[in-house]
Amino acid sequence: MNRTEPSWDFYRTFLTVLQEGSLSAAARELGLTQPTIGRHIDALEASIGFQLFIRSPQGLIPTEAAVDLRPHAEQLAANAAALLRAATGQGGGVRGTVRISASEVIGIEVLPPMLTALSERHPDLVIELSLSDAVEDLLRQEADIAVRMVEPQQDALITRRIGGIPLGLHAHRRYLDKHGAPDKLEDLLDHRTIGFDRESAFVRAIRKRVPLIELMRPSLRADSNLAQLAAIRAGFGIGVCQVELARRDPEIVRLFEKEFALPLETFVVMHENLKTTPRCRATFDALVEGLLAYIGR
Amino acid sequence: MNRTEPSWDFYRTFLTVLQEGSLSAAARELGLTQPTIGRHIDALEASIGFQLFIRSPQGLIPTEAAVDLRPHAEQLAANAAALLRAATGQGGGVRGTVRISASEVIGIEVLPPMLTALSERHPDLVIELSLSDAVEDLLRQEADIAVRMVEPQQDALITRRIGGIPLGLHAHRRYLDKHGAPDKLEDLLDHRTIGFDRESAFVRAIRKRVPLIELMRPSLRADSNLAQLAAIRAGFGIGVCQVELARRDPEIVRLFEKEFALPLETFVVMHENLKTTPRCRATFDALVEGLLAYIGR
DNA sequence: TACCTGATATACAAAAATAGATGAACAGGA
């Protein structure tokens, strides 16, 4: 049992080995050499008193203990990255790196023009875009600013409600020409539809408003909204997507405009600590402004 | 501008210098020497490209940039500590270190017997007790388990509702002998009372139930519930404290038992990740059981 | 089977970080 706390660098090495699967690969990743990485792991194991990896000629197999420690190490890495981001933004003015988390559709279909304008206005700003639906990344400091579809409950976060992005049922004209357009909502049961793979809060929200959904058996299931949108564009069938995005393609037709209209509540969220940092403030404001314009306010 | 990420150890050194206020003190704290600490800071400054401290013969004065980075460094330290705690708990069975966060009164007056029993049942368990009312410490990983008086909103936390700890108005018999006992609630205005220093959610809750509180001018203001309890015990005046704690001292009398009764909702909270680790599981269960018994269920 | 490519482990030399000692500057107290 060692009395002194292990070097924090060992944690970084440990995480990299976990991620890469071998000492050699971790060494390449970190710009060090394999013996060094091996010594780091040895030292860490000696320090905490149990084995983290089983060595094999094919690489290192993490023990149960190592797997348990992994989330902590990842958290540590996220924090170190956040610190470094905060550091790059020092010195006044809008500069440094800002990391934005958004869902895939938003990040790919909606944000790019806003980010372009933001970047042109602030040439020293570096933008990182992380596409995921994980709600927790702000608290984990994996991002500075997030565009979310659920309102965060946390006090430490400052939240700006944008409003509802209108969703609607859509299909490509090619599909409708081939299979005909449904007259009544009930007709949807006889159509090829695009739905979600797993149950989510969003799915439950839809079902609450349109109970018919319950009965539908989607021909394509995908959790990625982007994949759903792509399927609609490809004429696969009938699915839900943002009205605004569908409108961009004149060949895509909206169905049941009156019967099916679901606003997707949208929020821009930032950790309170970052409120005063220029790069985050500017990005936050740009996103709020851009998204408000996007939903037509 | 340096291309490589700074050593994570530099962050630790940086934080320690911030906390201690000088290179020398930080060196003592970390078991290193002053020149080493100085080099770490130099290297970190070179790496991020701006100055962190202004050197002076009295110590190091942090720049604005350093102050901005401090919360990140603290977060990093909390995570490193959490990782180390998780490491000490490896190996099966209830062992290692568990860190509990609770309010002062709970931690000092209520928990000790429970922790004693827990410790005797699990000799290899090391218990750390952090007394504060900060709600965020679980998400920041500054603690493994918390006893809280507000229900956390976060999904990642598992919460066990205990119930209401009964609060009541109390005074020491010595005080009442000297100043007389109030007959009606309104009489409280003429008494020496013990109240809160700053506005808090808890204060607002009391006021909502007993609007009279608004008019009262406490003779002693303290945010520490423990200080309030001590003042009641010392016969300073009339104040609010847990009925159960007051009952321990036969000289303390409860006032307006019917007119003033406020249950203090209590929750035991743990991060979901720790659900399966034996040391946290055992501690969580022990706290739940102990607190349920405490409020008399 | 022989060979190639990936892996880890080890030995030893080079590089880097550290400790130790010393000096200068400043603040507070006798």
Next chain:
DNA sequence: TCCTGTTCATCTATTTTTGTATATCAGGTA
């Protein structure tokens, strides 16, 4: 005013860490 205790900066010797080169092992392929 001088003394004492503190600070940081600098120089040098030493220790520690790292890199290089090499050995060894496992698995896939001709």
